[in-house]
Amino acid sequence: MAVGVACGAALAALTVPAAEAGPLGEGGPHWAPKDPGTPQIRFRGLAAVDRHTAWLAGTGGTVLRTTDGGGSWRNVSPPGAGELQFRDVEAFDARRAVVLAIGEGEASRVYRTDDGGATWTESFRNTDPKAFYDCLSFFDRRHGLAMGDPVDGRFRILATSDGGRSWRVLPSAGMPPALDGEAGFAASGQCLVTSGPKDVWLATGGGAHARVLHSADRGLTWTAAGAPVPAGDPARGVFALAFRDRTHGLAVGGDYRPDKPSPQAAAVTADGGRTWTPAATPPPAYRSGAAWLPHSRTAALAVGPTGTDLTTDAGRTWRTIDSGSYDTVACTADLSCWAAGEQGRVARLER
Template sequence: MRRTVKWIRALSVALAVTAAGAAPAQAAQRPVPGVAWQAKATGSDARFRGLAAVSRSTAWVAGTKGTVLLTRDGGGHWRDVSPPGAGALEFRDVEAFDARHAVVLAIGEGEASRIFRTADGGAHWTESFRNTDPRAFYDCLAFFDHRHGIALGDPVDGRFRVLATADGGRTWRLLPPAGMPAAQPGEAAFAASGQCVVTSGTRDAWIATGGAAASRVLHSADRGRTWTAAATPVPAGDPARGVFALAFRGGRGLAVGGDYRAGQPSERAAAVSADGGRSWRAADEPPAAYRSGVAWLPRGRATAVAVGPTGSEITTDGGRTWRGFDTGSYDTVACAPDGGCWAAGEKGRAARLGAAPRPQGSGR
């Protein structure tokens, strides 16, 4: 762990120095030295949009065809721990507390939306929630601690739906809709990376939205019982556009998104908040295209990573400017407290963030 912390701190300093020396107009285009995704073969062809980073050695991924994989050796080997009989389900989120306890969410209309829980590393699973309302569609989930968590569903009767658990995902209850502001026409959340609802601390949660006239971020300070809404500068106005993912560290927030359709422009694909999500401003230099996942690096005070199908960027100034460092396709990203950052995506892709290899002949 000491070696990991040292590397993350050194990386953050090096990136900050490089960014400070770059011309503003060029910073987003120049490659970032010293950082790279290191691919970890999973042996699967599933598309992984659910990812839980427990540590540098332990991570869970969840995706298509009811697939859930677990590694405990830094991605050297992955064990298929998929729930039995789940092959027709689309897992889009996984939240894990350690190598034994995890909760996964399957999306879809009606009974396709389900939640499963394991307490023995995937050897056995229990279905703890199955949606019985044909109008409901659940997108993502998040936990405040080992016991308390929420799951987000798209609007029904004009308001987003929120499930809550107080026993680590064993049971779930629908929270009263009265504390939720009215949804805009066409507004929804995107089940793209498991980051359409996120938490920070023991009570605060945020929801990312799109599809309506304006993209918004909803905030709750009481574990999902009541919410307030704030508009963001990330373009919406179309079912394919809006905020897709959030990351918060205390009151500092990052929002990324854009237009997920291939080849479509995604101007102003990132925004930042300095007041807990009450207000948002566009990034000065946003990512180059649509991005579906974002995560703060745990040891870099103002450093975060964003990923999407066409590449990855890093920021060292709290989200004001983003610089590309990889062109591979990833849908989701997560960082563990010990500094281990992971990404996952299509065709069974999984990777861990590390130091870029030195060019041959570069010396020490």
Template sequence: MRAKGKSKSMGRAVLAGLCGAALAGAVLAAPARAGTGGSAHAPVRGLSWQLKESGTDARFRGLAAVSPDTAWAAGTGGTVLRTSDGGGTWRDVSPPDAGNLEFRDVEAFDGRRAVVLAIGEGEASRVLRTDDGGATWTESFRNTDTRAFYDCVTFFDHRHGLAMSDPVDGKYRILSTADGGRSWKVLPDAGMPAAQQGESAFAASGQCLVASGPRDVWLATGGAARARVLHSADRGLTWRATDAPIPAGDPARGVFGLAFRDRTHGIAVGGDYRAGQASPKAAAVTGDGGRTWRPAGQPTGAYRSGVAWFPGSRATAIAVGPTGTDVTTDGGRTWRTVDTGSYDTVDCAGVRGCWAAGEKGRIARLERK
């Protein structure tokens, strides 16, 4: 969206040491500390957000968790950071001459290979790839259509992926790659339903386009009369749109982030991103791959832009936004605010491999207290 989208990053680590089923019921209930600090109380017993020194004041809406040790973050001013020691140190691997680019999404296959998406009108929307940990970058796509504005990118595997643009000629535009992001082509739009008046996607967390499995992908929308989620089961060739019970009817409202733990079970979060605006019913769940969505019985405490399933659990997920972190232990039906720190996006890769990032260079990892 012109005003303001993360998919599952590659290289998911195995759950180490703790059983996801045991974690699912272990949310603490103590009240959160006031302020903008990192850890109020833990999303999972014995675990809490621990802020890391990023060395920058960039705002990070792109985040890719590779493992508890390795993660990538992409943000304002063409900034890309990478850590390989659990956030102890961050290496600035920003592409040269990228200071005027706005990175909003990053997809990482491992500690050396990653793809970043820059947003904006016309040529501001670009895709770059690195194969050497950010030492060098290759621009693999530059948008030349002034009507297009790309928001998010996602990958099904190390080779196949998609990127999406806000509607062009009344339909969302989809890019496809079959070589890991080294080259891209625009897919035909015959199988894409018409966009609503004023509808677009939010490039708020890198989660407006997410994939699960080898062929399924979902696209989150807002800004129109109804918030919707579009689903494709054939890597973006044909799509079906479903209304989502999340606040809509305003350019600032809609679905901002999606997370699927498999091809059927998903969570949507969003609301109204304007500070001070109420966001009731800002979370929803699906158990049928997005054919239908149900509002959370007890939704997130406020607008949330990012969401991720806790590794190894079928019921626990984490949602983040500028006013805090919420946790669900029942698959998204009820949520509890557990932290007041400001984050825009979250991604997980193995226990103690959950990361969050946001404004003023804030990056945190979920760690044992």
């Protein structure tokens, strides 16, 4: 099913102190299921355009779109993509979107549509057997990047300047060396995020230390900073980032294995990612997605397989407000938020 949030009053209610706001689902704001009838699909890619329009990308080469707030969903999957795993989707409006398929070698692909998914064009197919792409993000309608795991010791970056119609591999000279075992996590489409016309951040795990890399020139040169979340294992690291502007950001993650604890599963930065501070009260378990609430300087959501958490102090403390399983979350400028995850789960926050 599909999850979405769309109500200014509901979002406002979520930002009051814990003592004044009831948990989701108890008479107040709640995740309202927007079931697309695809329980066999796991949706890790989500693009929320506004309270009416959202795109989903998931397993089995599946892409869905709604233009009526989740009341109905249209299967707009690219033909012949049934063996692909779509993990990210970026949408500019109800008609134009770009989706990323992940995997080794030619399994990593990018498709673009200009007609609401009626037709798709494959704009990139990876031919390097050592490359594996994880996430993509756009600065504007023309300029965007896709992030891949390290190739020859450095993270691989693709760039587009025509809205995803064509892509080129950027030079690696400005990328710091990767740590042993370091990689990205294609868990929510949020391991690569942008803010403004040129700033972009990518999240890592799997190495001795979790890191966040930042570029202020659309991916040409990067700097790396340690992030105080669980690391030292292929299953641990930063899984998602969210920036409300070019200086204030959140990082969430942990250990995705359900039988492993994830202490310090969130961190915060106020200097554009140069330094990260662990949350004083982090989410209680691994979280794979995060989003700032619309027009808020202090409120954000984090989601994962064991629940949804809310911060009202810009990431310093978190409290669990729902126990449902979601992998990714997104909010829009018109006071709308959506979430999606396993077993076709999709919802919107409503009152």
